[in-house]
Each structure stands twice: as C-alpha cells, then as structure tokens.
Amino acid sequence: MTHLLAAIGLPYIPGWDELRPFAADLWLIVTIVAVLITPFFITRSNIACALVALAGVTLAFLSQLLVRNSPHVIGEHFRGLLVMDQFAMLWKLLLLLFVAGVILMWFTTTASNMHEGDGPEFFALLLSATLGMSLMASTSNLLMLVLSVEMASLPSYVLAGFRKTHRIGAEASLKYVLFGAVTSAVMIYGLSFLYGLYGTLQVGAIGHAMAAGAIGVGGNALLAVALLGLIVGIGFKVSAVPFHFWCPDVFEGASIEVTTFLSVASKGAALVLLIRVLTTIAAGLGFAPHAGMSLAALAGVIGVMGAVTCTVGNLGALVQTNIKRLLAYSSIAHAGYMLCAVSLLVRHKATIVGEDGNSIAAQAILLYLAVYLFMNLGAFTVAALIYRQTGSEDITHYAGLSRRSPLAAACMTVFMFSLIGLPPFAGFVAKFNLMWVLGTNGGWWWALVAVIGLNTIFSLYYYVRVVKIMYLTPSDAPALNVNPLGLGLAVACAAALVLLFIGLAPLSRVTTNYGKLYLTSQTQQQPAQSTAMITGERR
Amino acid sequence: MSFSVLAQSDISDAANTATAVLFYLFAIMAGGSAICVAVSRNIVRTAVALLFTLTGVAGLYFLLNAEFLAAVQLVVYAGGTLILIIFGVMLTSKSPFSRFEAKLGEVVIAMSLACVLLFALVMGIVRTTFATDEFPTGNYPIDRLGQVLLGDYLVPFEVVSVLLLAVMIGAAYLAKGRRREGEEGAARSGSLSRQAREWS
Numbered sequence: 001m002t003h004l005l006a007a008i009g010l011p012y013i014p015g016w017d018e019l020r021p022f023a024a025d026l027w028l029i030v031t032i033v034a035v036l037i038t039p040f041f042i043t044r045s046n047i048a049c050a051l052v053a054l055a056g057v058t059l060a061f062l063s064q065l066l067v068r069n070s071p072h073v074i075g076e077h078f079r080g081l082l083v084m085d086q087f088a089m090l091w092k093l094l095l096l097l098f099v100a101g102v103i104l105m106w107f108t109t110t111a112s113n114m115h116e117g118d119g120p121e122f123f124a125l126l127l128s129a130t131l132g133m134s135l136m137a138s139t140s141n142l143l144m145l146v147l148s149v150e151m152a153s154l155p156s157y158v159l160a161g162f163r164k165t166h167r168i169g170a171e172a173s174l175k176y177v178l179f180g181a182v183t184s185a186v187m188i189y190g191l192s193f194l195y196g197l198y199g200t201l202q203v204g205a206i207g208h209a210m211a212a213g214a215i216g217v218g219g220n221a222l223l224a225v226a227l228l229g230l231i232v233g234i235g236f237k238v239s240a241v242p243f244h245f246w247c248p249d250v251f252e253g254a255s256i257e258v259t260t261f262l263s264v265a266s267k268g269a270a271l272v273l274l275i276r277v278l279t280t281i282a283a284g285l286g287f288a289p290h291a292g293m294s295l296a297a298l299a300g301v302i303g304v305m306g307a308v309t310c311t312v313g314n315l316g317a318l319v320q321t322n323i324k325r326l327l328a329y330s331s332i333a334h335a336g337y338m339l340c341a342v343s344l345l346v347r348h349k350a351t352i353v354g355e356d357g358n359s360i361a362a363q364a365i366l367l368y369l370a371v372y373l374f375m376n377l378g379a380f381t382v383a384a385l386i387y388r389q390t391g392s393e394d395i396t397h398y399a400g401l402s403r404r405s406p407l408a409a410a411c412m413t414v415f416m417f418s419l420i421g422l423p424p425f426a427g428f429v430a431k432f433n434l435m436w437v438l439g440t441n442g443g444w445w446w447a448l449v450a451v452i453g454l455n456t457i458f459s460l461y462y463y464v465r466v467v468k469i470m471y472l473t474p475s476d477a478p479a480l481n482v483n484p485l486g487l488g489l490a491v492a493c494a495a496a497l498v499l500l501f502i503g504l505a506p507l508s509r510v511t512t513n514y515g516k517l518y519l520t521s522q523t524q525q526q527p528a529q530s531t532a533m534i535t536g537e538r539r
Numbered sequence: 540m541s542f543s544v545l546a547q548s549d550i551s552d553a554a555n556t557a558t559a560v561l562f563y564l565f566a567i568m569a570g571g572s573a574i575c576v577a578v579s580r581n582i583v584r585t586a587v588a589l590l591f592t593l594t595g596v597a598g599l600y601f602l603l604n605a606e607f608l609a610a611v612q613l614v615v616y617a618g619g620t621l622i623l624i625i626f627g628v629m630l631t632s633k634s635p636f637s638r639f640e641a642k643l644g645e646v647v648i649a650m651s652l653a654c655v656l657l658f659a660l661v662m663g664i665v666r667t668t669f670a671t672d673e674f675p676t677g678n679y680p681i682d683r684l685g686q687v688l689l690g691d692y693l694v695p696f697e698v699v700s701v702l703l704l705a706v707m708i709g710a711a712y713l714a715k716g717r718r719r720e721g722e723e724g725a726a727r728s729g730s731l732s733r734q735a736r737e738w739s
Contacts, residue, residue, distance in 0.1 A: 079693075081692070218662060218666025219666075222660075
C-alpha cells in the first residue's frame with residue numbers, strides 16, 4: 001500500500017486550516033446541491049428551494065463572519081491559488097448579504113409567477129453565479145481568474161433569459177452571451193500572453209518578474225495587448241464604456257431580481273477582481289514606474305475609462321422612461337465612479353498603501369459598494385412592487401404614488417436621493433469619501449473629482465424626475481395594495497441608508513480596517529508553475 | 540565510431556526536417572482554414588473549415604510532444620463540439636445554408652482594426668523571447684498531469700466540476716420544452732415529484 005502511494009505520489013489533501021477561510025464558498029456549494037435535491041422531497045418546490053437557498057446563504061454569511069483576521073487566515077491558500085485577506089472577507093460578506101436580499105425580493109416578485117418546478121434551476125444558477133463572484137475576490141492566479149469569471153458569467157447568461165416565454169428576455173440573454181463570449185475570448189487571449197512572457201500563472205510572480213527584467217520592445221507591445229485583454233474582459237463585467245451596450249438591454253429583458261443581482265453583485269465582483277489583480281501587479285513592481293510597464297499609463301487608461309463611463313451612463317439615463325433601463329444606465333454611471341477610484345491603486349506606495357497595508361482605493365470601493373447595495377436593492381424592490389400591481393415599468397405610471405402608496409413613494413425618494421449622493425443618506429457618504437480620496441491625491445485626479453461632480457449634477461435631473469412624478473403629478477389611479485414583505489424589504493433598505501449615514505464613523509472605520517490586500521513580498525517562495533510541473537522529468 | 544556519430548546526426552537531421560515539414564503543414568492547415576472561417580459566408584462551410592483549424596492545432600500539439608492535449612483537442616473540439624455546432628445549425632436555422640451579410644462600412648472598420656492588431660501582434664511575437672520551460676522529450680508524462688490536477692491544481696479542478704454542474708443545469712433548463720401556461724406544467728411537475736417520492 002505504501003509502496004503504491006509512493007509510486008503514484010502522495011495526494012494533496014487540503015487541511016482544515018486551508019479550508020476554514022473559505023467556509024462561505026463551501027457552504028454555497030453545499031447549498032447548490034441541497035437546492036437541487038429539494039424537489040425530491042417537497043411538492044411545492046419553488047418556495048422550498050428559495051427557503052433552502054436563503055438558509056444556505058445565511059449559513060455562509062455567518063460562517064464568513066466567524067472567520068477571524070488571524071495569521072492562519074490571511075495569505076495564500078491551496079498552494080497559492082486562492083488568497084484570503086480582509087478585502088476579500090468584507091466583499092464576501094457584502095455579496096452574501098446582498099444575495100440574501102435578492103432571494104427575499106424573489107418572494108415578493110416572481111414567487112407566484114414562476115412555473116412550479118423551475119425553482120431548483122433558478123436558485124442553483126443564482127448560487128453558482130454567487131460562488132463565482134465570491135471566488136473572484138480571492139483570485140491570485142490567472143487560471144482561477146478565468147474560472148471564477150466564467151463561473152460568474154455562464155449562469156448569469158441563463159438567468160438573464162430565464163423567462164423563456166418572454167421575447168425581450170431571450171434577446172437580452174443572447175446579446176449577453178455573445179458579448180460575454182467575445183470579451184472572455186479576448187481576455188483569455190491576453191492572459192495567454194502574460195503567461196507566455198513570464199512563464200507563471202501567479203499574478204504576484206508576474207509582478208515580480210516584470211520588476212526583474214526588461215522584455216524588450218516586442219514584449220512591451222505584447223504586454224500592452226495582454227493588459228488590454230484583461231481590461232476588456234473585466235470591463236465587460238463592470239459594463240465600462242465601450243463595453244456597456246449589453247447592460248440596458250439585459251437589465252430590461254431579465255426578470256427584476258436577476259437585474260438587481262447583476263447590477264450590484266456582478267459589477268462589484270468585477271471591480272474587486274480588477275483591484276486585486278492590478279494591485280498585486282503594482283506591488284510586485286514596488287508601485288514604481290518600470291521599464292515597459294508604466295503604472296501611470298495604466299492608471300490613466302482606467303481613470304479615463306471611469307470618467308467616460310460615468311458620463312455616458314448619466315447622459316444615457318436622461319432620456320429613459322423605463323425604470324429598469326433608467327436604473328441600468330444609473331448603474332453604469334456608478335460603476336464609472338468606482339472605476340475612477342480604481343485608477344488610484346497604481347499610484348505610489350506612500351499614499352495608496354499605508355504602513356499597515358491599507359489600500360485607500362480598496363477602502364473607497366468597499367464603502368461605496370456597501371452603500372450602493374442597499375440603494376439598488378431598495379430601488380429595484382420598489383420598482384418590482386409597483387410592477388406587480390400595475391404591470392408597468394414606465395415611470396409615467398408612478399404618477400400620484402405618494403397618495404396611492406405613501407410608504408413605497410417615501411422609500412423610493414430615499415433611494416433616489418441616496419443615488420444622487422445627497423445628505424442625509426448614505427449615498428452622500430460613499431460619494432463624498434470617493435471624491436475625497438481622489439482629491440487628496442491631487443494631480444490629474446482633481447479632473448476626475450470635477451467629472452464626478454459634474455455628473456452628479458446631470459444625474460440630479462433624472463433621479464429627481466422620478467420623485468417629481470411620484471409626488472407632484474396628479475393621478476386618479478386607485479391605491480396600490482403592495483406586498484407587505486416587499487415593502488418591509490424596501491423600508492429596511494431605506495432605514496439602512498439612513499443608519500449608515502448616521503453611523504458613518506463606524507462604517508468608515510470598518511472599511512478602512514478591511515481595505516487591506518494581501519500582497520506577496522519579494523522574498524516569497526516561487527509558487528507552483530504549471531508546465532514545469534507537468535513537463536518535468538518523470539520521477 | 541565516427542560512422543555511428545555521423546549516422547546519428549543524419550537521423551536527427553532527417554527528424555528535424557520531418558518536424559519542420561509537418562510544422563508548416565499543420566500551421567498552414569490551421570491558419571489557412573482559420574481565414575476560411577472568417578471569410579466564408581456559408582455557415583456550413585465555416586463549420587467545416589473550423590474542423591480543419593482545430594485538427595491543425597491538434598497536429599501542432601502533437602509536434603510539441605503534448606499528446607494528451609492533442610488527443611483532447613481532437614476528441615472534444617474536432618469530434619464533439621464541431622458536431623454539436625453543425626447539428627445546432629441544422630436544427631435551428633430555417634435554411635441550413637443561411638448567409639451572413641455585413642455592411643461595407645463594418646467590413647472596412649473591422650478589417651483595418653484587425654490589420655493593426657495583426658501587425659502589432661506579429662511584430663511583438665517576432666521580437667520577443669518568451670519564457671520557456673525545458674522542452675519535454677520522450678514520452679509525455681501523463682501521470683504527472685494527473686498528479687498536478689489533483690495536487691497543485693486541486694482547487695480549479697473542483698471549481699470546474701461545480702461550473703460544469705451549473706452549466707449543465709442551465710443548458711437543461713434552456714432545452715426543456717416550452718410549457719403551456721397553467722395545468723400542464725403543474726401536472727408534469729406534480730407527477731415528477733410523486734414519482735420521486737415513490738422512488739425514494
């Protein structure tokens with residue numbers, strides 16, 4: 001027996017210490033299986049599956065909450081393939097909280113419409129996409145990067161077209177698949193050049209290899225193509241201009257809880273991944289300009305992309321009358337604001353990464369996402385409640401909502417003002433913090449602050465228009481009998497926004513504490529290299 | 540002594556020549572049919588050209604001593620995926636010989652972008668020395684591949700299994716027949732869960 005084991009080599013069995021930090025991801029996998037076997041035992045499987053999924057996500061959230069910042073936890077795991085650090089921890093918590101909210105929202109919107117028997121598929125796909133987005137925060141390896149992005153994307157394509165009898169939904173799904181497939185292909189092609197140039201899949205090792213040696217003019221051209229490919233692939237997920245065309249169509253065609261899910265989770269995960277990869281590379285280079293690898297140029301590209309994205313998003317939203325399309329363009333704009341902050345992470349070490357490794361850009365984005373999650377969940381919930389009652393997603397049908405459903409109208413007003421970034425709501429804290437971080441770095445980041453400020457003024461028009469229609473346009477339509485659970489969810493989101501504004505000091509402290517990225521140091525041992533292992537001599 | 544050395548170098552020369560000839564053969568096969576894929580307007584012809592591209596790439600893998608990868612390429616892509624594509628075309632398209640028409644402006648923009656990118660890539664690739672590992676000789680160590688998959692790359696291996704499960708569920712859902720509203724669907728799922736209960 002031992003002879004046999006020695007002949008085939010001892011298998012790698014990850015220890016408890018390695019599995020423990022990823023308890024949330026393991027719970028998600030368990031939940032996917034549980035959701036799939038639920039219909040074997042229960043007849044009304046849709047509701048049962050939703051409850052199982054909700055329970056699983058709650059367990060995942062709690063187990064993630066119990067993961068402590070101990071030295072065992074922070075660092076590379078599974079032979080360098082996954083990374084766990086404070087940044088990933090907080091993102092996972094936010095993601096799971098948000099997905100729990102989306103499942104609650106499902107009860108109020110689609111639960112009664114969905115065909116009996118479609119529930120298991122729906123929740124299995126939703127949770128697998130969540131697993132992918134959770135893994136995206138922990139990738140430190142190009143292979144895991146591609147896998148986690150695909151894990152997040154492929155179920156999302158099906159979710160977008162989940163209403164099979166819905167023509168616009170099918171078109172949206174197809175558009176999403178085609179866009180996604182092309183951008184994935186470009187990204188993987190680009191990453192293959194990164195591997196070819198540096199001979200390793202580890203992002204940290206790639207950064208160190210960049211610092212170690214010049215690769216010549218040709219190599220620099222290929223490096224540019226590789227990074228461009230990465231930006232194309234992730235830009236598609238973020239819906240950054242010019243890869244944003246799918247966003248309004250998919251958001252309009254998908255059912256509303258899928259739209260909500262994609263608007264925050266998918267974009268947030270992509271931003272988190274972008275921060276992780278670029279900061280790891282920048283840390284390998286010591287946050288210093290290097291031959292052939294200009295971090296300033298990279299920051300410039302991302303900053304310009306962010307500025308263009310938020311401007312296009314806001315200008316596009318001005319003419320929308322469908323609430324889902326309006327919120328789609330609004331989400332493009334918010335993704336643009338966050339991209340502006342991403343451009344900071346490649347600035348030099350002193351201002352970006354503090355002495356204890358805090359990344360200011362990561363902090364700004366975590367704080368923004370923590371607030372944005374509630375704003376979008378709430379706004380979409382109110383839109384879904386109104387859709388359930390009136391069958392319309394047109395904002396002109398919101399006329400007189402202040403009389404027809406005063407609480408829903410009040411909640412929607414909170415979300416709209418928060419999305420603009422007005423006090424006393426948390427949206428103000430998030431946007432102000434982001435602009436503050438950009439401003440304190442001076443230089444051309446002031447231009448980004450100006451662009452964001454200008455965009456806030458553009459956005460004022462279309463957000464306030466919704467409020468104006470609800471409160472000032474008269475209507476003799478009957479009062480709405482909105483679903484109490486959905487209204488409760490909306491009120492909870494609105495309350496969260498007010499609370500987060502009041503508790504801005506703890507919020508900022510938590511995000512600062514959690515805005516830490518684990519960055520491999522120069523002395524780290526060389527991680528596993530794929531081909532060297534495969535093509536090595538037979539032992 | 541000298542005779543045998545001479546013979547050996549002759550043999551290796553011949554082997555190198557054969558490798559070079561095969562390389563160019565497979566490369567032309569892959570590249571040429573890839574151009575056909577892009578240029579052809581008949582979707583069935585495109586699919587057949589793709590078959591030759593994939594086979595040519597598989598041949599290149601063989602020349603790199605990556606027999607396993609080459610076999611996978613042949614079995615999965617040339618064998619499986621391509622048949623699926625052709626079946627998909629036959630089953631979905633109203634006429635199997637449907638044509639794509641692109642506007643002249645689109646063609647011009649796409650061509651110019653593609654040419655710029657091709658130029659950059661060719662110049663870049665020609666002038667770059669890539670990070671190379673030692674060239675594997677002799678038998679491809681397939682047992683190492685298995686060990687690496689269940690060792691260093693255990694996590695991606697497991698994640699792929701979940702991904703494939705999710706994709707399978709999604710595909711099964713999309714392929715499931717479109718039901719009429721109301722009773723039929725309820726009846727079917729009801730009988731399914733009854734069956735499931737009896738079964739369990």
